[in-house]
Amino acid sequence: MFGEVEYDTYRGDYTIKPKCISTVQMIEKEDNYPEKRVELHLHSNMSMMDATNSISDFVAQAAKWGQKAIAITDHSTLQAFPEAHSAGQKNGVKILYGVEANVVEDSQPIAYNEAHEELKHATYVVFDTETTGLSAQYNKVIELAAVKMKDGEKIGEFEEFIDPGHPLSQTTINLTHITDAMVRGSKTEEEVFKLFREFCKGCIIVGHNATFDVDFMNTGYLRHGMPEIKEPWVDTLPLARILYSDMKRFTLDTLAKRLKVDLEHHHRAIYDAEATGYIFYKMLADAREQFDILYHDDFNKHMVQPDTYKQQHPFHAIVLAKTQDGLKNLFKLASDSMVNHFYRVARVPRSVLEKYREGLLVGSGCADGEVFTAMMQKGYETAKAKAKNYDYLEIQPKALYAPLLERELVKDEEELEDIIKNMVKLAEELDKPIVASGDVHFMNKEDAIYRKILIHSQGGANPLNRLKNLPDAHFRTTDEMLDEFAFLGPELAKKVVVDDPNKVAAMCDEITPVKDKLYTPKMPGAEDDIRNLTMNKAHELYGDPLPEIVQARLDKELKSVIGNGFSVIYLIAQKLVFKSNKDGYLVGSRGSVGSSLVATMTGITEVNPLPPHYRCPECKYSEFFTKGEYGSGYDLPDKKCPNCQTQLVKDGQEIPFETFLGFKGNKVPDIDLNFSGDYQPVAHNYTKVLFGENNVFRAGTIGTVADKTAYGYVKAYERDNELTLRSAEVDRLAKGATGVKRTTGQHPAGILVVPDYMDIYDFTPIQYPADDVNAAWRTTHFDFHSIHDNILKLDCLGHDDPTMIRMLQDLSGIEPKTIPTDDPGVMALFSGTEILGVTEEQIQSKTGTLGIPEFGTRFVRGMLEETKPKTFAELLKISGLSHGTDVWLGNAEELIQNKTVTMPEVIGCRDDIMMDLIHMGVESDLAFKIMEHVRKGRGIPDEWQEEMHKANVPEWYIGACLKIKYMFPKAHAAAYVLMALRIAYFKVYYPLIYYSAYFSVRADDFDLVAMANGKESVKARMKEINEKGNDASAKEKNLLTVLELANEMLERGFEFKMVDIKRSDASDWLIEGNTLLAPFSAIPGLGLNVAKQIVAAREEREFISKQDLKERGKVSQSLVDFMTENHVLDGLSDENQLSLFDMLG
DSSP states (O other), rough: EEEEEEETTTTTTTEEEEEEEEOOOOOOOOOOOSSSOOOOOOOOOOOTOOOOOHHHHHHHHHHHOOOOOEEEEEESOOOOHHHHHHEEEHTTOEEEEEEEEEESSSSOOOSOOOOBBBSTTEEEEEEEEEEESOOOTTOEEEEEEEEETTTEEEEEEEEEOOOOSSSOOHHHHHHOOOOHHTTTTBBOOOHHHHHHHHHHHTTTTETHHHHHHHHHHHHHHHTTTTTOOSHHHEEEHHHHHOOOOSOOOOOOHHHHHTTOOOOOSSTTTHHHHHHHHHHHHHHHHHHHHHOOBBBBGGGGGGGOOTTTHHSSSSEEEEEOOOSHHHHHHHHHHHHHHHTTTTEEEEEEEEHHHTTTTTTTEOOOOOOTTTTHHHHHHHHHHHHHHHHHTTTTTEOOOOOGGGGHTTSSSSOOOHHHHHHHHHHHHHHHHTTTOOOOOOOOOOOSOOOOOHHHHHHHHHHHSSSSSSSSOOOOOOOOOOHHHHHOOOOOOOOHIIIIIIIIHHHHHHHOOOSSSOOOOOOOOOOHHHHHHHHHHHHHHHHHOOSSOOOOOHHHHHHHHHHHHHHHHHHHHHHHHHHHHHHHHTTOOOOEEEEEGGGOHHHHHHHSSSOOOOOSEEEEETOOOOOEOOSSSSSGGSSSSOOBBBOOOOBBBEEEEOOOHHHHHHHTTTTTTEEEEEETTTHHHHHHHHHHHOOOOOGGEEEEEEEEOOOOHHHHHHHHHHHHHTTTOOOOHHHHHHHHHTTOOOEEEEEEEEEEEEEEEEEEHHOOEOOOGGGTTOSSEEEESSOOOGGGGTTTEEEEEEEEHHHHHHHHHHHOOGGGGOOEEEEEHHTTTTOOEEEOOOOHHHHHOOOOOTTOOEEEEEEEHHHHHOOOOOHHHHHHHHHHHHHHHHSIIIIHHHHHHHTOOOGSSSSOOOOHHHHHHHHHHOHHHHHHHHHHHHHTOOOOHHHHHHHHHHHTHHHHHHHHHHHBBBBHHHHHHHHHHHHHHHHHOOOOOOOOHHHHHHIIIIIOOOOOHHHHHHHHHHHHHHHHHHHGGSSOHHHHHHHEEEEEEHHHHHHHTOEEOOOOOOTTSOOOOOTTTTTTEEGGGSSSSOOOOHHHHHHHHHHOOOOOBBHHHHHOOOOOHHHHHHHHHHHHTOBBBOOOOOOHHHHHO
C-alpha cells in the first residue's frame, strides 16, 4: 500500500490515504518432509484462558500439511471433542481424543522404612539441607544441619557447610543467604555425609518435606558408595496435611505460626531444623489425640483421608482414548475429576485412573509430568520406576523447556539435552514408544502474543506470569521438529518425531464422540397415554364422532408423534404442566408447540392451532372457517348454538402442524414451557422424581472471551507493559484473544433427560457449572448445542407472567382462564388511553399498554400508535412483527404507511407465510419450504418465485419475504398475547390489584421517595432521566419504566404510602383502601433477605427502638438513617430503654 499518512482527529489515530494498493500472495509454511509427524499434545481454545485457536483451525492445518492424524488434549476438559469430530470428518484427518489430566497420588506416605518403634520417648534427628537447586541429580547440598532431640529437648547439634566445587548462583545466595565465602574450604560432601550417618545411628530421622532432603542424601550416599538411609524417617509435610486439613498452606512458617513456635532466620538449615523439631513434638501430641498414633508404623495407617487429594501436588499426564469403550472411560474419568475431585483444578487420583484404564493410553506428559520431573530431579532409576506406569513417554523441543532454565531448575542447555537423551534411553530400555510433541497452544510463532495477553489478564492467579518469557508453543511441521531434535542424531530424531508418534496414533481406533440420532427416554405405555389423553379431550370438546377437520388433523399428528417416538416427550411435558396447574400456577408455552393440536388436547398449551371455529360446550356443534376469513377464532362475533341456543365457544388460531415437526413430521420437537419463576425450581426437581437423579442434568454452556472483554485485556496489557499501541493494533490483538473459553455455566431452563437404557457417559461427561461443587445441579460438560440432536432437552423456563397471574388470582379470586379474550374494554387499551380514565398527556403515552407484557415498550407502543389494532389477530401480528428482524422496520411499516396494504394483510409470523401462500394457491409442500427459507433470512430461489407468480402472489408480498431475516412462530405469539390480555383485563377492571402485582413481581428499581411524594415528584424524576437520553444508565432506564407505571397509577387517582414499620410486607405492595403500601425491599439498598429478616423479627415482637431494629432486623445505620429521614421510624427512640416494669418482670 502506498499513500499519505495523516492524523485523523475523529479516530484519534494516524491513518493512511492510499493512492495505490497491490495484493501480495502470502507465503504459507509447508511441511516438506516425505513422512509426516502426528501431533499428540495440543491445546485448543477450550483450554481455559490458555490457548488461542479452535481445533478446527489445527485440523485444517494438519490436513494442508498432509498429516494424517492429530490429537486434542486440552487441560482437564473434553469440550472440543464435538467440534474436533466435525473438523476431522470435513478434512479427512483422524482425531485422537484425549486430555491433559492433573493426576494426583491417592496419598503420600508419612513414615518411611517403617519400624514398630514407640514415638513418645524415641530419639530424633531433625534435619534440613540447603542446596544449589531442586535436582538431587544435578545439584548439590551446600549446608547440612540437624538437631538431636529426646523428650522434647535438644540433646545434640550437627552443622556443616559443603563446598560444591563451583561458585554459587545469585539465586542460591538470595534464597539460602549462604555465600561463596561461607562454603569455600569446607569439608567435602563425602566427609560430611559420613559424619551425618554416624550422627543418625539409632534415631528416627525427621524433616519437613523430608522426601526432598532424603533424595539429596540418598543420591549423595550412592555417589560415594554408601548405602541409602536405612533408619526409620518421618516427613512432617504430609503429617501436617492430615492433622490440619483446614489450612491452605503447609510451609514451615505457617505451621510455626499455627503451633506457636518461634522461627528465626528462616531458610538457614540449622534454624529450620530446630524449629521443625519443636513443631514435630506438637504434631506428635496432636497425632496421638486425633488418630491414636503411638508407634512409627502407625503413621501410614492414616495417610488416606477424605480430602487427601486436595493436598497432593498435581502432575500432568496425557490420556488418549484407544477404543470407543475407552472414550466412555475417558468421559467417566473426566467427570470424576470435575465432580468428585475438583479442588482449584480438576484432579484425577491415580486409583481412579487405574479404575478406568481399559481402552486408554497414558503418556508421560510435559515438563510437569512425573517421569520428566524425576529424570530432572531424582535421577534415572526413580524415573524408570515411574515410567513403568505409562504406555508411552513424551519429550518436547528444548524451547518448550525454557522455563526450567529461567527458573534455574536446569543449569544449561547441555544439561537439558542430557535429560532428554536419558528419556530416550529409558524408553528404549523399557521398550516403550517415545514421542516428540509440540505442546501446541497457538498456530504460528507470531501468535504467541495472543496467549501472552490471555495469561497476563489472570495476574498472580496464573504462575506463568512469573516467567519473563513464555515458551514457544506453536504448531510445528515435521521439518521443524526434526530440526529441534537434530542433537539426537538423524535416526533417533526420526524415531521420536515421525515413527513413534505414528505408532501411537495407529494404536487408536477411529472413534466418534457424538451419537448419530436422538435417544428418547422410554415410559411404559406412553404411546397409549398420549393417544387416550388426546382423543378423550377431543371428544369432550368436539363430540364423537369428531368433525372431519379435527379427526384428520389428529390422525396426522398422532401418526407423526407416535411413529417417530416422540410420545414420551409429549407425556413428560404434559406431566410437568399438569403438576404446575394442580399446584396453582399457570404455564405459558413458548415457541411452536402451540402448532400441535395434540399438545393442546393433552393440556401442554392453551393455543388451539385449528382454523378459527365455533364449538358448542353442550351439544358439540362446531363450525370452521378454513378460507382465511378470520385471523383468529377469538375475533369471531358472539353467536349462540343453532341447535341448543348455548353461547358458542370461539377458538382456533390456524397454525400449521408443519411449523412444529417439519413437513415430514420427523423434526425433533422442542417443547418450551414458561413456568412461574417461583415455581421453576419445583418443576426442575420434579424431573428428578420422574426419571431419577442420575438421568437428568442441566444443559451445560461454555462462556468465551467476548470482543469487549478481549479489548479490555489488550488495554490492560498495554498499560502494564508501558506500551503505546495504535487502535488498529489493539483491534487485531483483541481479535486474537476472543472466543477462548473463560468459564462454564448452565442454560437457565434446559434439562437433558438420559434414557434409562443408557447412561450420561454415552453422550457427554458431566461437571458442575463454573466448577462450583456446591451447585444444586450437575451439567453436561459438552455445550448442549453439540448434543442437542442426540438427547432429549426439556425447556422449563422461569417467567414473570405466570407469577404475576397467580398473584392477580390470589388478590382478586378470579380464575384467569375465565377471562374473555375479546373484551372491548381490554382491546381499547391498545389504541388509546380513555379506558383508563386518563389523557395521553397525563401518562405521556398514546396507548394504555404501559406495563403490559409484550406491548409496554416504546418500540411496540409506537407500532400500536401506527396500527391501532382492534382484534386478537392484529395483536398476534404485532407480537410477531416486534420480535422479528426486518419484518416491521423498513418492511411492514412502510407498506402500511404507503397504504399498499392494511394491518391484517401484512406478514407477522412465520406461519402466516405458509397459510397465506396455501390460500393463494401455492402447493403446500412448496409453501412450507418458502416459509422455512424466509424465516431464516435465506431469501427465495428464483424458481420458487416463478411458482409464486403463477399463483398470483402479489409483488409486495414477495418483496416483503425477501427482506426478512428472522421470524417469530405464531404459536409463540399467541401464547404471549393470551397472557398479556389476561393481565390487561386486571389493569382495566381491577387497577389497584394490577399495580400491586406489577410492582411486587415485575419491578426491581424504585424511587420510593418520589412515588410517596406524589405525581409531580414522579414526573420530575422521569423528566430528569429522559433528558439524559442515551447517557442514562441501564438501572435508570429500568427505573423509568417503573416510574411511568407509578405516574399512571397516581393519575388514575390512587396513591403510594411510604413504608410502615408495623405493617409493610417484605416484598409485596399491600392494598390499603385507595393506596399501595410500599414493602421494605423498595427502600434503596435494602435487599430481600434483610426485608424478610425485618418481617420475621417483627413477628416475634414489635421493635422498641432503632437500636432494636438494627440488631434484630440486621439493618445498617445508613438504612436506619433513610427510614428516619422519611418518617418511617417516628415514635421509635434511638436506644433500647428498659422501664421499671421490664426490670421487675
